[in-house]
Amino acid sequence: MGVTGSALLDVDRIRRDFPVLERRLGDDRPLVYLDNSATSLTPSPVVDAMATYYNEYNANVHRGLHQLSQEASIAYEDAHDAVAEFIGADGREEVIFTKNTTESLNLVAYSWGLEHLGPGDEVVITEMEHHAALVTWQQIARRTGATLRYIGLTDDGRLDMSSASERIGDDTAVVSAVHVSNTLGTVNPVDDLVDMAHEHDAIAVIDGAQAVPMRPVDVGSMDADFYAFSGHKMLGPTGIGVLYGKEELLQRLEPFLYGGSMIEKVTFDESRWNELPWKFEAGTPPIAEGIGLHRAVDYLESIGMDRIQRHEEALVSYALERFDALDDVEVYGPRDPATRGGLLAFNLETVHPHDLAQVMNDFAVAIRAGDHCTQPLHDRLDITASARASFYVYNQPSDIDVLIDGIDAARELFIA
Amino acid sequence: MDLGSDIYRQQILDHYRNPRNHGSLEEPTFTHEGENTMCGDLIEMDVELDDDDVITSVAFRGDGCAISQASASMLTERLIGMSLEEVDALDRDDMIDMLGVEISPMRVKCAVLAEKVVQDGADIHRGKIDLDRTNLDDS
Numbered sequence: 001m002g003v004t005g006s007a008l009l010d011v012d013r014i015r016r017d018f019p020v021l022e023r024r025l026g027d028d029r030p031l032v033y034l035d036n037s038a039t040s041l042t043p044s045p046v047v048d049a050m051a052t053y054y055n056e057y058n059a060n061v062h063r064g065l066h067q068l069s070q071e072a073s074i075a076y077e078d079a080h081d082a083v084a085e086f087i088g089a090d091g092r093e094e095v096i097f098t099k100n101t102t103e104s105l106n107l108v109a110y111s112w113g114l115e116h117l118g119p120g121d122e123v124v125i126t127e128m129e130h131h132a133a134l135v136t137w138q139q140i141a142r143r144t145g146a147t148l149r150y151i152g153l154t155d156d157g158r159l160d161m162s163s164a165s166e167r168i169g170d171d172t173a174v175v176s177a178v179h180v181s182n183t184l185g186t187v188n189p190v191d192d193l194v195d196m197a198h199e200h201d202a203i204a205v206i207d208g209a210q211a212v213p214m215r216p217v218d219v220g221s222m223d224a225d226f227y228a229f230s231g232h233k234m235l236g237p238t239g240i241g242v243l244y245g246k247e248e249l250l251q252r253l254e255p256f257l258y259g260g261s262m263i264e265k266v267t268f269d270e271s272r273w274n275e276l277p278w279k280f281e282a283g284t285p286p287i288a289e290g291i292g293l294h295r296a297v298d299y300l301e302s303i304g305m306d307r308i309q310r311h312e313e314a315l316v317s318y319a320l321e322r323f324d325a326l327d328d329v330e331v332y333g334p335r336d337p338a339t340r341g342g343l344l345a346f347n348l349e350t351v352h353p354h355d356l357a358q359v360m361n362d363f364a365v366a367i368r369a370g371d372h373c374t375q376p377l378h379d380r381l382d383i384t385a386s387a388r389a390s391f392y393v394y395n396q397p398s399d400i401d402v403l404i405d406g407i408d409a410a411r412e413l414f415i416a
Numbered sequence: 417m418d419l420g421s422d423i424y425r426q427q428i429l430d431h432y433r434n435p436r437n438h439g440s441l442e443e444p445t446f447t448h449e450g451e452n453t454m455c456g457d458l459i460e461m462d463v464e465l466d467d468d469d470v471i472t473s474v475a476f477r478g479d480g481c482a483i484s485q486a487s488a489s490m491l492t493e494r495l496i497g498m499s500l501e502e503v504d505a506l507d508r509d510d511m512i513d514m515l516g517v518e519i520s521p522m523r524v525k526c527a528v529l530a531e532k533v534v535q536d537g538a539d540i541h542r543g544k545i546d547l548d549r550t551n552l553d554d555s
Contacts, residue, residue, distance in 0.1 A: 352481035354455060354526070358423060370454065384456020384479075413424055414432065414482060 007314035009307060011396045017043035017299075018394055029364035032399045037182050037210060037343045037390035038368055039232045042292075046235060049295035050288045061287055062261055062278070076287050079294035080277060086297045087227070088218035089244050093276035096243040096250075097290055101209040102132040104228035104243035105176075107256040107280065108205050109140040112226075113174070115254060119145035121173040124202075126151045126159055126188070127380055128181040131373040133207050137176055146173065153380065157184040157333040164196060172202040179211035183374045183388070184333030185316070185340035187211070194223050203249070209233055213392070214312050214341050216305040219244050231289060235393075236296035240289035243280070250276050257282035308393055312342030315391040319344055319400045329407065332381060343390035345372065348407055351414045353387040359410040360387075365402055423517050424482060427490075432482040437492035441475045448537025450550025452525045457484035459533050461492075463541075469500045474534075481526050483515070488530035490514050500538045506531050525552045 015021050018041045023031045033041060053075065059068035061076045080092035089095055098104045117123065123137050127150050141148040152163040159177075168175055175197035180187050190206050197204040203225040211217055213234035219227045224244070231240035245253070255262055255273060259282035265272045273279045300308065317337040323329050328349035334340050348356055357369035368388040371378050378384060389403055444462035451458045457480030464473045474492040478485055494514065495503065511527045512519050519527050532550050539545045 352456075354481040354523070355424075355483075358523075371456075413429065 007310045008396070009303060009311045009393055011394060014303070015394045017045065019044060021394060025364035026362055032363070032365040032402045034389040034391065034395065034399060034403060035366045035368050036213075036392040036395075037233070037372075037388060039238065040213060040235050040392050041394065042237065043235055043296075043299055045299055046237065046292045046295045050237060050292040053288045053291050060284055072287055075294075076285065076290045079290040082294045082297050083242055086301065087212065087242075087244060088220040090220070090247060093247050094244055094250065096245065096277045096280040097285055097293075098228075098241040098243055099239060099286070100232070100241035101130075101207060101228045101230045102136075102241070104226075104241050105133050105136050105205070105207060107243055108226045108228070108245075109136045111253050111256045112203070112249075113137075113140040113146075114144060117141070117144035117146040117173055120171060121146040122149050122167075122169070122171045123147070123174045123176065124149045124151060124164075124167045124172050124197075125176045126178060127153050128157075128159070128184055128186065128188075128374065128377050129176070129178055130182055130207060130209070131375070132209070133176050133178065133205075134374075134376065137174070147171075151177070153184075156335065157181075157186055158339070159186070159188050159193075161189070161192070164193065168193075168196045168200055168202070170200055172197065172200050174205060175202050176205040176207070178207040178209075179217070180208075180214065180341040181333065181374075181377075182210050182343070183345045183372045183377055183386070185343045185345070186333055187215075187339050187341055190224065191222055194225075198223070210341055210343070213300075213308075215309040225249055231293040231296065234293075234296055235299055236293040237289045240286045240293050242293075247276065250280070253280075255279055255282065259283045261285070303393060311393065312391060313337045315395055315397065315400065316340060316342055316344065318397050319389065319391075319403075322400055322404050326404075326407065328411065332386065342392065343388060345386040345388040347383060347386050348410060351410050353385045355414060356387050356407070356410050359413060360403070360406040363402055363406040363409070365399075365406050367403070423519070423523075425517055428482060428486040428515060428517065431486035431489040435476075435485060435489040437473075437475050437489065439475045439477060441473060444475075446537050446541040448533055448540060448550065450529055450533040450536065450552070452480070452484070452529055453551055453553040455481065455484070455526060457481060457526055457529055459484065459488050459530050461488070461530070461533050461537060463495070463534065463537060465500070465541075471495050471498050471500075471503070476530065480529075481523075483519070483523055483526040484529050487511055487515055487527050488533075491530045491534070495534065500542070503534055503538050506535065528552070 057068045057071040059072040061073040080095045084095045149167045152160045194204040205226040206224045208229040212229040227244040232238040262282040264274045331346045353369035441462040445465040447462045449460035459478040461476045474495045476488045536550045
């Protein structure tokens with residue numbers, strides 16, 4: 001058993017940027033953080049960039065003539081440019097800062113969905129959607145009279161593309177799909193789904209919350225109409241998410257939130273909207289968070305997204321190898337590390353995942369246990385909950401060894 | 417090894433591995449079930465009463481974490497001989513005292529599920545409430 005060294009990042013060096021990894025918990029054990037799909041840790045350069053904003057040029061953006069406001073405005077606008085370049089968008093006009101992936105998806109569903117959907121229209125999503133997309137489209141479909149249809153799964157947790165061909169048709173108005181499943185880890189063929197949507201004049205909306213942190217993403221070559229992700233899962237701060245939208249679509253789209261900043265001219269009778277992307281950023285935006293996200297993007301680029309993807313694959317590959325040696329552990333999702341993201345949901349036979357997570361906590365291992373905001377998928381898998389370990393740039397093979405020790409201890413405790 | 421959280425004391429593990437009063441009653445006076453949807457804990461309880469509304473026997477079955485199942489097992493031992501008024505008076509602290517360990521806020525629902533199931537079942541039996549199934553995540 002082993003991990004091919006060349007695929008792994010220089011974890012020792014990276015870990016020095018994450019002070020929280022120095023914490024020792026419980027019985028003086030070093031923290032093993034394996035809950036990255038929920039939120040990633042934040043490196044010092046990101047925290048420092050946000051502190052610099054607060055300590056040196058703390059001001060509101062867009063409207064001040066004073067120097068601090070100008071500095072803050074430039075930094076906040078530059079952050080849009082950096083994110084645009086990072087994901088292959090054409091420019092800041094296509095990058096809207098929101099609160100998180102959920103708000104990004106709600107923006108599309110409310111602004112585009114309420115205007116374009118009606119009885120007879122179909123919204124096609126997948127059985128592995130996160131509640132962020134599933135609940136949102138469910139409710140917008142109910143309000144507009146549109147029909148919600150689901151693309152089914154294969155037994156090994158991939159999208160059933162023949163089901164996709166059946167579901168996506170002339171009545172389809174929207175195809176909304178998760179890029180990387182937060183439960184199965186599956187990397188979906190989003191390029192194909194986008195093409196299928198466009199063949200039927202539907203728009204394609206992709207939830208990239210688990211994809212952007214882990215692998216290179218190019219929304220341009222993917223040709224997605226909308227693409228949503230969160231800052232806090234990619235080394236950035238909480239409180240900021242991104243919605244990419246094609247400029248021509250965003251130009252025609254009605255705003256989601258109204259108020260200050262998003263207007264160009266207001267009279268007592270009517271208002272005209274500001275230019276993109278500000279038309280969709282009402283009120284004081286997440287300024288420090290935007291600046292922090294910019295720094296997180298720089299940090300990821302300095303490592304290289306290709307290398308991060310290989311690192312994730314190496315860790316998943318090693319984890320699968322260790323899990324395979326355990327007869328009483330079921331791992332969900334595809335087996336091939338090349339077709340899955342850096343996360344593993346699993347169950348230990350006869351031990352409830354909450355009990356498992358509690359025992360893991362004694363080993364200072366942070367894992368997630370529950371339904372991971374994919375209740376219908378858990379129903380589909382015929383389980384109520386699962387445990388999930390998810391890996392990122394600072395994780396190392398020894399973290400997986402500690403995870404396995406925790407599983408062994410839980411087995412001994414509950415099944416003795 | 418010494419487990420820091422100390423939540424899985426021997427008593428809890430014993431009730432989890434060998435639940436008392438596990439199964440079902442032939443002629444229960446009432447049966448009720450409840451769940452924590454988010455956690456996936458499920459408890460179904462059969463209760464038999466005498467003419468004075470005192471519990472003469474109890475049986476439960478279910479599925480879920482060690483805390484939910486062990487607390488149900490421990491509660492059934494205590495319920496026998498109790499009047500429904502005494503059942504009404506049970507509360508969260510009684511359950512936590514009975515378990516004898518610190519329960520984190522995240523796990524309280526697991527600890528009180530069995531208590532809520534028997535209380536709701538008793539209320540339905542006496543016509544006090546109309547409820548199909550107890551769900552702690554609805555409240």
